[in-house]
Amino acid sequence: DSGVTQTPKHLITATGQRVTLRCSPRSGDLSVYWYQQSLDQGLQFLIQYYNGEERAKGNILERFSAQQFPDLHSELNLSSLELGDSALYFCASSARDRNDLGYGYTFGSGTRLTVV
Amino acid sequence: DQQVKQNSPSLSVQEGRISILNCDYTNSMFDYFLWYKKYPAEGPTFLISISSIKDKNEDGRFTVFLNKSAKHLSLHIVPSQPGDSAVYFCAASARWGDTGRRALTFGSGTRLQVQP
Numbered sequence: 742d743s744g745v746t747q748t749p750k751h752l753i754t755a756t757g758q759r760v761t762l763r764c765s766p767r768s769g770d771l772s773v774y775w776y777q778q779s780l781d782q783g784l785q786f787l788i789q790y791y792n793g794e795e796r797a798k799g800n801i802l803e804r805f806s807a808q809q810f811p812d813l814h815s816e817l818n819l820s821s822l823e824l825g826d827s828a829l830y831f832c833a834s835s836a837r838d839r840n841d842l843g844y845g846y847t848f849g850s851g852t853r854l855t856v857v
Numbered sequence: 858d859q860q861v862k863q864n865s866p867s868l869s870v871q872e873g874r875i876s877i878l879n880c881d882y883t884n885s886m887f888d889y890f891l892w893y894k895k896y897p898a899e900g901p902t903f904l905i906s907i908s909s910i911k912d913k914n915e916d917g918r919f920t921v922f923l924n925k926s927a928k929h930l931s932l933h934i935v936p937s938q939p940g941d942s943a944v945y946f947c948a949a950s951a952r953w954g955d956t957g958r959r960a961l962t963f964g965s966g967t968r969l970q971v972q973p
Binding site for chain 1: 859861863866889891893898899900901902903906946948950959960961962963964965966
């Protein structure tokens with residue numbers, strides 16, 4: 742157990758629907774990162790939050806949004822789902838924000854989203 | 858456009874031999890490189906890293922080599938053990954503008970199988 746909890750582990754939904762993925766960071770970590778891993782692709786950075794504020798945005802679609810709550814858990818909202826959104830979605834947390842080199846990332850085990 | 862590439866999706870080696878995993882990158886702004894290891898049903902975990910000011914970093918059986926002129930890095934595992942069987946992701950880090958913030962860019966991974 743890495744200390745980063747992602748729920749649900751698996752999700753199957755239909756095209757056009759909306760889903761919410763949840764991430765609880767490791768205790769004490771203030772930064773949360775969301776990554777998407779599609780088939781045969783690397784982990785694509787979507788978005789980062791630090792202590793409730795958006796810090797960095799990667800290749801996140803306009804149909805996707807995220808937020809980090811006062812208790813530091815984060816939610817990734819995916820709407821108007823398409824078949825191509827089927828992927829593994831990973832959340833990672835770290836204690837740091839500025840100059841975080843990445844070795845401090847702790848990943849959750851991911852949510853596998855299947856859009857049918 | 859994949860900035861971090863792992864061109865070998867899989868690699869099989871015998872126990873006790875050397876495993877060499879390769880990674881190429883295109884963005885000259887990357888100044889910190891990492892390898893992550895991922896077992897099935899788990900998130901990636903940090904393995905070893907190297908700063909761009911070095912050309913080698915060693916940690917036990919794991920050594921990472923960086924060739925900046927070729928924009929190439931490799932991970933050597935000696936000797937390989939069956940427990941090393943996993944997917945290995947190469948990742949690179951660069952600063953975002955003047956913010957000092959960073960994000961990790963991952964390769965697509967190489968699945969290593971160590972045969973007993």
